[in-house]
Amino acid sequence: MKLNTWKKAFLVGVAGLLLVPLAAACGGDDDEGGSTITPGATATKDGDNGDNGDNGGEAREIEVVMTDNIFTPKEIKVPVNTTIKFTAANKGTAIHNMHVLSKDAEGKDFSSDLIVNAGAASTFEAKFTKKGVIDFQCDYHLPEMAGKIVVE
Numbered sequence: 001m002k003l004n005t006w007k008k009a010f011l012v013g014v015a016g017l018l019l020v021p022l023a024a025a026c027g028g029d030d031d032e033g034g035s036t037i038t039p040g041a042t043a044t045k046d047g048d049n050g051d052n053g054d055n056g057g058e059a060r061e062i063e064v065v066m067t068d069n070i071f072t073p074k075e076i077k078v079p080v081n082t083t084i085k086f087t088a089a090n091k092g093t094a095i096h097n098m099h100v101l102s103k104d105a106e107g108k109d110f111s112s113d114l115i116v117n118a119g120a121a122s123t124f125e126a127k128f129t130k131k132g133v134i135d136f137q138c139d140y141h142l143p144e145m146a147g148k149i150v151v152e
């Protein structure tokens, strides 16, 4: 009887060892598959909102004031691979915009609304993946209304 009990325990143990990894492998795959997608989607959303960088870079908020006809500041330093949330605030009397001559991953320029009316502001996000100097401009008041973004 005693031996039999040990044998049983051993067999249950072996069966358990075999079954647990199997169960873990099957169930685990399904669970991980499901749970990876959900937090992943959430993390991406957070990154887009600029709360926390999904690539390790922090988000920064920078306000650029547009008056007639100058940007303040005219030179902006930003860290590479960081999501920058620009607010282009029109404190002048004419219409302006802030058009950054750099391409995003889809090949589009970063830009505020095409027209930012006097007293209004437009917010947009940009992320620069290469160090260097990038021009930005107001499309309505070239060449005087322009500035530079230094990505470092």
Ligand SMILES: [Cu+2]
Binding pocket: 069, 095, 096, 097, 138, 139, 140, 141, 145
């Ligand atoms: Cu302008």
